[in-house]
Amino acid sequence: MKYFKLLISFGLTIGIFYVLNTQLGNIPPLGKFLNPVSGIWQNETNEAIIGDISIPGLKDEVTVHYDELMIPHVFAQNEADLYKAQGYITAKHRLWQLEFQTHAAAGRISELFGERALDYDRSERRRGMVYGAEQVMEYLEKYDPVTLGFIQNYSDGVNAYIDQLNLDQYPVEYKLLDYKPEAWTPKKTALLLMYMTKMLAGYDDDLEYTNVLRLVGKENFELLFPDFFDITDPVIPKETDWSFIDVPQTPLPASKAVLDTITETIEKPHPDNGSNNWAVSGARSVTGNPILANDPHLGLKLPSIWFVMQLSTPDHNAFGATIPGALGVISGFNQYIAWGETNATRDVIDWYKIAFNEDRSKYKYDNQWKDVITRVEEIKIREKESYKDTVLYTHHGPVVYDKNFKSENQRSGYAMRWIAHDGSNNQKTFIELNKAKNYDDYVSALQYWNAPAQNFVFASTEGDIALWIQGKFANKWEGQGKFLMDGSNPENDWQSFIPQQFNAHTKNPERGFVSSANQHPVDENYPYYVFNDGYETYRNRVINDFFNSKDKFSVQDFKELHNNNYNLKAAELVPHMLEHMETSSLSEDEKAIYEEIKAWNFNNDIDEVGPSIWRQWYGKLYNMLWDELDVEDMALTSPYTYQTIYLLKNCGNHKFMDIVETKDKTESSKDLFLLAFQEAAKRLKELKERDGDYTWVNYKGTYAGHLLQSLPAFSRFDIPIGGDRNIVNATSEDHGPSWRMIVEMTSPPTALGIYPGGQSGNPGSQYYDNFIDDWAAGDYYSLNFLQSNEATDAIIGTQTLKPTHHD
Amino acid sequence: MTKNSINFIITIILAFVLSLFLPWWSIMIAAGITAISIPLKKAAVFFIPFLAILVFWSIYCFTISSANDFTLAKKISQLLQMGGNAYLLILLTGIIGGLAAGIAAIFGKQIAVLRKQQ
Numbered sequence: 001m002k003y004f005k006l007l008i009s010f011g012l013t014i015g016i017f018y019v020l021n022t023q024l025g026n027i028p029p030l031g032k033f034l035n036p037v038s039g040i041w042q043n044e045t046n047e048a049i050i051g052d053i054s055i056p057g058l059k060d061e062v063t064v065h066y067d068e069l070m071i072p073h074v075f076a077q078n079e080a081d082l083y084k085a086q087g088y089i090t091a092k093h094r095l096w097q098l099e100f101q102t103h104a105a106a107g108r109i110s111e112l113f114g115e116r117a118l119d120y121d122r123s124e125r126r127r128g129m130v131y132g133a134e135q136v137m138e139y140l141e142k143y144d145p146v147t148l149g150f151i152q153n154y155s156d157g158v159n160a161y162i163d164q165l166n167l168d169q170y171p172v173e174y175k176l177l178d179y180k181p182e183a184w185t186p187k188k189t190a191l192l193l194m195y196m197t198k199m200l201a202g203y204d205d206d207l208e209y210t211n212v213l214r215l216v217g218k219e220n221f222e223l224l225f226p227d228f229f230d231i232t233d234p235v236i237p238k239e240t241d242w243s244f245i246d247v248p249q250t251p252l253p254a255s256k257a258v259l260d261t262i263t264e265t266i267e268k269p270h271p272d273n274g275s276n277n278w279a280v281s282g283a284r285s286v287t288g289n290p291i292l293a294n295d296p297h298l299g300l301k302l303p304s305i306w307f308v309m310q311l312s313t314p315d316h317n318a319f320g321a322t323i324p325g326a327l328g329v330i331s332g333f334n335q336y337i338a339w340g341e342t343n344a345t346r347d348v349i350d351w352y353k354i355a356f357n358e359d360r361s362k363y364k365y366d367n368q369w370k371d372v373i374t375r376v377e378e379i380k381i382r383e384k385e386s387y388k389d390t391v392l393y394t395h396h397g398p399v400v401y402d403k404n405f406k407s408e409n410q411r412s413g414y415a416m417r418w419i420a421h422d423g424s425n426n427q428k429t430f431i432e433l434n435k436a437k438n439y440d441d442y443v444s445a446l447q448y449w450n451a452p453a454q455n456f457v458f459a460s461t462e463g464d465i466a467l468w469i470q471g472k473f474a475n476k477w478e479g480q481g482k483f484l485m486d487g488s489n490p491e492n493d494w495q496s497f498i499p500q501q502f503n504a505h506t507k508n509p510e511r512g513f514v515s516s517a518n519q520h521p522v523d524e525n526y527p528y529y530v531f532n533d534g535y536e537t538y539r540n541r542v543i544n545d546f547f548n549s550k551d552k553f554s555v556q557d558f559k560e561l562h563n564n565n566y567n568l569k570a571a572e573l574v575p576h577m578l579e580h581m582e583t584s585s586l587s588e589d590e591k592a593i594y595e596e597i598k599a600w601n602f603n604n605d606i607d608e609v610g611p612s613i614w615r616q617w618y619g620k621l622y623n624m625l626w627d628e629l630d631v632e633d634m635a636l637t638s639p640y641t642y643q644t645i646y647l648l649k650n651c652g653n654h655k656f657m658d659i660v661e662t663k664d665k666t667e668s669s670k671d672l673f674l675l676a677f678q679e680a681a682k683r684l685k686e687l688k689e690r691d692g693d694y695t696w697v698n699y700k701g702t703y704a705g706h707l708l709q710s711l712p713a714f715s716r717f718d719i720p721i722g723g724d725r726n727i728v729n730a731t732s733e734d735h736g737p738s739w740r741m742i743v744e745m746t747s748p749p750t751a752l753g754i755y756p757g758g759q760s761g762n763p764g765s766q767y768y769d770n771f772i773d774d775w776a777a778g779d780y781y782s783l784n785f786l787q788s789n790e791a792t793d794a795i796i797g798t799q800t801l802k803p804t805h806h807d
Numbered sequence: 808m809t810k811n812s813i814n815f816i817i818t819i820i821l822a823f824v825l826s827l828f829l830p831w832w833s834i835m836i837a838a839g840i841t842a843i844s845i846p847l848k849k850a851a852v853f854f855i856p857f858l859a860i861l862v863f864w865s866i867y868c869f870t871i872s873s874a875n876d877f878t879l880a881k882k883i884s885q886l887l888q889m890g891g892n893a894y895l896l897i898l899l900t901g902i903i904g905g906l907a908a909g910i911a912a913i914f915g916k917q918i919a920v921l922r923k924q925q
Contacts, residue, residue, distance in 0.1 A: 002920060009914040013839075016910045017832060020903060031907060034900040035831035036867035041900075044872050148856040167830075172879070176886075713886035764879030 010255050023178045033175050038168035040175055047093065051798030055088060055160045058803040064089060065795045067784050070759035070767040073310040075789040079431075082313050083150045083327050085801055087157025087184070090307060090324045094761040095161065096171035097303045098324040100182055100707060104186040105195035106130050107297045107379065112177050123266040125377040125392050126405060129198065132421045133190035139423025140186075147428045152187040153205040154327050158184035172707060172763060188565040192325030193427065197420040200297070200472075201452030202269045203534065204349040207262045207414070208489040209635035210484040212629065214259040215636070220656075223647070224639045227531045228524060230646065233540050235344075235455055235469060235516040236504040238523045245502045250477040253491035257483035258353045262414075264406045265635045272725050272735045273298055275342035276537060276562075277457040278515035278543060281508060282745075286554040290745045292459040293558045294331050294340025295737040299729045302715060302769060306330075306739045306758025310786060311434065318434035319751065319785050321739045328430040331741060333751055333785075336437040337460045338743035342516045344453035344469050346710040347533045348419040350480070350494070351397045352487030356411050359389055360402075363394055364488040369662060370395065396487055397421050417494065419472050439507065447500055448472045455516035467514040468505040469521045471499045474763045476529045495761070498528055498548035513547045515540070517728075537642040538568045538726040556785040558742045562777040564728040570614045571602040573645045577617075580652075581673040590681045605722045606697035606730075612687075615699070615724075616680035621648075624672050626661050641726065648672075702731055704756050704772060707765075710734075714763045719756070722774040740780065747788060752780035811855050814845045818859035818908065838908035841916025843922070852916045857909035865901035872897065899908050 020031030033039050048065040059079035062085040067073065076082035091098060103109060107124030108115035124130075141149040162181050174180060178793050213221045232238075279292040298305055306321040311329060320332015331340045355364040362369035373393040380386050392399040394415045402413030414586060425448045432445030442458050446468055449456075453471025458464070474481075474494035485492040488608075504522045519540035521530060546561055547553070578598055586594060593613055600610025625648070626638035639647070647654060652669035659667050659675075667675070687694045697720050707715035721735065723729030730736050739755040756775045760767035774781070784794040791798055818841045823835035838856035847855055872880045872893060880893035889895045 002917070002924070006914075006917040006921060009910070009917045012910050013835065013914040016907050017835065020907055021832070030903055031831045034896075034903055035834075036864050036871060036900065037826045037833075038831060039900075040879060040883055041868050041871045044875045044877075046875070172883075711881040711886070762879075763882050764875065766876075766878060 011079050011495065014488055028176050029178055032178070033358035038166075040172050040316075040764075042168040043172045043175075043762055045722065045765065046765050047762070049799060052338045053164075054804045055157070055697050056085070056804040057156055057160075058801060059082060060803065062801040063789050064799045064801065065786065065791050066797045066799075068796050069771075069781055071308050071310065071784070073784070073786050073795075074312065076313050079150060079313055079650045080153045083153040084157035084160070086309065086311060086327060088161050088320070088801065089152035089157075089159035089309070090322070091158040091184070093453040093759055094303055094307055094324045095165075096173040096706060097183060097761050098158065098184070099188075100173070101195060101789045102191045102325060105191040105198070106133070107377070110379055110381040110387070112179060112382060115384060118379065118381065118387060120267070121379045122377075122387075122389055122405060122789055123381065125389060126392075126398060126400045127198070127202075127266060127416060128418065128421050129191065129194050130377070131375065131393075131398065132194045132197075132418075134188055135421060135423035136190040136193065136425075137187055138180070139197075139425060140630075144425055146161060146295065146438075147425060147431060148186065148433060150327055151189050151427060154189060155184050155186050171761060173394070174252055176708075189325055189327070189364070189427065192323065194420060196323070196326075197452045199269045199452075200273055200343045201346070201348050202421065202455075203271060203273070203345075204268075204347060205534070205637045206347075206349070206351045206481065206483060207265050208635050209482055210257060210260060211262055211634050211636050213257060213483055213630070214261070216628070223651075224643060225532065228520065229532070229537060230640050231537070232520050232523050234520045234522050235467065235540075235542050236506050236522050237509050237511060238525075239510075240254065240504075240506060240522075240525075242525060244319075247475070247499055247502060250475050250480070250481070250495045251717060252477045255477075255489060255491050258486050260353060260484060262401075262484075262635050263633045266400065266406070270299055270735060271534065272730070272732065273343060274345070274518035274669065274730070276515075276517045276539060276543065276728060276730070276737075277340040277342045277455065277467075278513060278547070278561075279338075279467075280459050280547065280553050281465050281512045282463045284512040284547075285744075286552045287744065287746075289461075289560055289743065290335075290459040290463060290465050291455060291553065291555060292338040292340065292465070292560065292682055292745070293740075293742045294342070294457065294564055295730075295740045296331065296341065298735055298738040300702070300731075300734050300736055300738065300756050302704050302706045302757055302763075303761040304704075304738065304755050306755050306757070307759065308753060308755070308783075316435040317785075317787070319783060320741065321753070321755070325426055326430065326436045330430060331739060333743045333749045333750045334434060334436070336462070337433075337442060337458060338745065338751075339433055339442065340457050340741060341454040342457075344455050344521060345518050345533055346453045346469075346471060346473060346482055346521070347531060347534060348451055348453060348473070350417045352417060352482045352492065353393075353484055354394055354396075354399055354413045354415050354487045356392075357414070358411075360392065360411070365395070366486055366488070366490050366807050386506050394487065396493070414484065419451045419474075422450065422472070424448070426450060437465060439461055442466070447492050455521070457514060457516065459743070459745050461747045461749065463671070463745075464508055466505065466507040467516060469503055471503070472500075473528070478529050479531070480529065482531055483676050502528075511547075515543050516546065517543055521604075530638075534640060536726065539728050539730065542566055542568050555742055559752075559778065559780065561728060562737065562740050562742075564606040565722040567602045567604050567611065567614065567724065567727055569641060569726050570600075570610075573648065574600070574602070574614065576649050577673045577677075580670050580679060580696045582670065583674050585674070586678075589685060590678060593684060594677070603722075604696060604727055606695065606720055608696050609694055610723075611696040611724065612694040613680065613684060616683055617677055619670055620679045620683075621676035624659055624676055628656060665719055695754055696773065700724070702736070702776075703734055704769070705734055716769050716772055719772060726780055738777070742780065748785055751783040751785060753783050754780050810845060810847060811851055814841055814847055814851075814855050815859045817845060818856045818912075819854040821861045822860060822863055822908070829857075832907070834864075834908045835911035838913035841914040843919045846919040848883045852913055853909040856867055856912040857905035859905075860908035861901035861905035864904040865897050866901050868897045868900050
């Protein structure tokens, strides 16, 4: 009996230990997770920002001053130490994010979440994310050991932090998912840069366009997806003289698109990923100093994509937004210049149909058989055996779709040609920009930049302003790469690249300002083929109209423009709809809503109801109009907003207006206006009953979601901010201005900045999300640009990183 | 002092000392060892170490968390579907620790019984 009792109590003890030490479903191992000694209670704290830390391999002491925004001001004696310190400090505040983002880039999420992430991981592997990062590493090893050395320093810095870490200090997400940080490597920096490239230049609709072309024919396709809209207000001013370009566009071969039916395509980055930037010259600035602004529009996430730092050596002093994993300041300024980026949205991905031989060891090219290279991707899965995915590589690039992935064709597949697979040295651009002193230095820094193509805005204390559209662009023949191409025909390959010096750019244009907002880079006069790959058509016009509206501008004007909620899109369609819609059949409720939108001034301010009505109305209208392009088992896309509105206003009786489902009736745009309005009214009434009202702030419900699938506990909801997509204040539900910066080119520059998040990655820190309210209110913080290592009044704590001495 | 109070105090002291170099399950070891060396009777076998660790962990959590305005505790409480109440999370933490300790103590008591009889 007593042995029985002993056994039972032993069993119970083991049992409780097991239950509390093991992750069960979504529940973390509660004993490990909740115990006060090493569990999450140890994360219940702000960050330590004083004292000395010893770091192996430092050459000299590095001082890190923190101001009350928790921005680190790093003073190193040389660049190697600087990047080591950047790695260390970034890891200190953002370790989990740093690693998670590169896991996501590398298609390694199944390691954390199990099999449900496998499809995502396979997509990332098959689009060649890891392959691309390896090409970057090879390129650096061959051509630029100096930059690679800095990347190694950064890596050493991250690892110095990880090595000092005890279990109780692991970021809370590690405890929640019950895993450990692994060592950082230079390749992870390359992966991070691939992640940025995917986020910004990974969007393409070539396969969807192919389906649309087959479905509607060439003539209709060109009506729906024109290369240029009837208006263009391009990034590079229209009057630019291109006569200096002496390399012609690739001549048009007799090539035809391959009209396959593609059922499903891989997940794409957020279509709203974009940005604004602009600068005015001294002549058009109230103070006589050029002023520059940048606000990248990305997913609103916690921890934020950005981490603000000052990074200095005795030779340079840079300040601005960094991205955990990349070296240097990405969008910022130094003592002499300021710079910022917007996405250039150029078509840098093309697709080729590949014909394989019997055993898929060769593929057809130029009437011969060429060898396929196979790459086996091993995807580790939590608590399961690894999945091995074989990806076939051609000279074009990886065959993303084949019989093993989203396609059933036994002997064919679609290969991706992506500029990001060509090894490059993007990191060097930032390292050089951080040190640049003038326009020439800026241009020289840009030459290393291949992808994602960006509009780099520039202003200097010398008084120059400029904007270069920089990336490595294929010199395409007219129409190349818009649709799936035959991969066996050499004429379809990218024949050459546009020489870098012929990339579109403008320096000190006559109009006295430069700007970009993801619109068409150039007009028809630019001598190379640039087709409309989803260019913005609203923010750019509001911005340029603003700069044409008066003579001189101040920092205050810049703030107001960042926060401008004018909905040009609605202003261009709503009056037309109100005028042409038949209103006699409207019910009382519908009439009330009709009056509401009629009274709207087209500002997407938080207390308005107009924006919500517009959203509903246009959304319903858009879906009714493009019902032809909603076909089961076929990957399709529908026209851009600008062209949609153009057609509604100018081709109201076109056959696309008809709703296919109603066989006995032929609808016109007028009919659609009414039908869509009534459906919208019905939905708005429901919303009102549910939520009390549909003011814009409630309707939109902007939120900043935690990187782990917007885990509610670590996210912020109902952020009171106006705006929307296609508005200068581009804040939609979960996307918007992820960093706002304004720099006046005084000597040294005076800067403002803010982002929707906080410097800490720890949900237990008051610095986790402390910027959000001020950001939503349209406020900014003065950035303390320290000119020397001396702590000023603004400094609340100082840490010294000291070389480890081996005695 | 009664045996119960001695056991209670020793459990806490031992748990604290062991926690300096052992993972979370140090409380189980502490409760087990205390149960062997200071055996209790009946329900007290379970409840004394249960209470000891509940008190130890709850006060520990409260001290850390109150110094930081319960910022993270509220979030974790929401995460575990407890309505964002930090005190409930502190109590849950205490109960979990107490449960593990109490069960380990029962096992310790059985060992003590066997040792006595040999």
